Amino acid sequence: MTAPAVLFTDAQHRKTLAAVRSLGRRGIRVAAGECSALALTFFSRYCTGRVVYPNPESHPEGFVSFLQQYLQQRPGTLLVPMDDAALRAINRHRDRLERWLGGMLPAPDRLQVALDKLECARAGRAAGLAVPEFWEPEEARRLRPSPPLLVRPRYSSGGRGITLVRDPSELEGTLQAVQARYGPVMVQRYVGRGDKYNVALLFDRAGRLRASFVERELRCYPPEWGPGTVQQSVWRPDLVAASLKLLRSLGWVGLAEVDFMEDPATGVSWFMEINPRFWASVQLAISSGVDFPHLYYLLATGARVSTHTRYRVGLRCRWLLPGELLYWLRQRRQGLPPDFWRWDRDTVPDIPARDDPGPVLGFWLTCLPYLLDARRREFVLRRESR
Secondary structure, eight states: OOOOOEEESOTTSHHHHHHHHHHHTTTOOEEEEESSSOOGGGGOTTOOEEEEOOOTTTOHHHHHHHHHHHHHTSTTOEEEOOSHHHHHHHHHTHHHHGGGTTTOSOOHHHHHHHHOHHHHHHHHHHTTOOOOOEEOHHHHHHHOOOSOEEEEESSOOTTTTEEEEOSGGGHHHHHHHHHHHHSSEEEEEOOOOOEEEEEEEEEOTTSOEEEEEEEEEEEESSTTTSOEEEEEEEOOHHHHHHHHHHHHHTTOOEEEEEEEEEOTTTOOEEEEEEEOSOOTTHHHHHHHTOOHHHHHHHHHTTOOOOOBOOOOSSOEEEOIIIIIHHHHHHHTTTOOOTTTTOOOTTEEESSOOTTOOHHHHHHHHHHHHHHHOHHHHHHHHOOEEO
């Protein structure tokens, strides 16, 4: 019997490349989709189908209609949404796409909680996690909480739009500016910077835990609160337990990554958000011994899966292109960390691969539209305003 094929969305993302390689190396037929004909994953030898669809952010209806038509022509294909815009569009039209999702998404209202940063904060507080104080814009205007504060888009990823407010007189202008650019916002107490931890959990269709993994972000771009450029696998059963408590309160199935920031002075692990899909640095989990893309595929196709909660600790993964390159360009005059040039047997890259060199060339080719388009450049380089 032929194994079901897969369509991953968001082929430009490194996490999609990691997932395609994971399945492709096992002989599973894998296609990837993107709203551009140039995308990182398209250059992988393991990507057997390259699909260009309408932009799920600006044309969600067209995106869903395209997927529905594509999948109807390919019975048995598993659809795996990889990033927020695709996930939001699919969640709004679950009745049209449910049969291809493999039962690996939580109920639409539960998923919507995770996609909304404000509802995430409320869920975290209800579950008893430590959550920085937060307010809706009108409430913040009325109560006037003392800075420092963060204005955060409710629907964004990668740290985009997060803005630090240090002066009370700046709050109103910041609220208006961030909302005009990113849509609905929330206000949250800024609790300082600390170690960031990402907890990945995978549940089967019955809500039983089937895999867990924790990583610590060692370096980020932008350094303030952007996505990690270097992560390290760590052992934090306390954070796994807190994440389980939260996700079980939501009746979760499928995949989620829960983010925490640990206050170095008090040791408090502040809950920050839920990412209800594959996270950017999934390659580290795969290299550490927990192959989330393959486990997800097995669960979605009805296979039995044992529980995977043990993995190699201390392995590092570097996002070289463009994460560490951008970090170097920004920080080189201020001084780089002592371990910046470190590379040893405990460090793996997430894009270069000996058996799949194409994506490195693909990265440089996909840079061209970003170099020529100011809006795209800003999307990559500017994630926060201060």
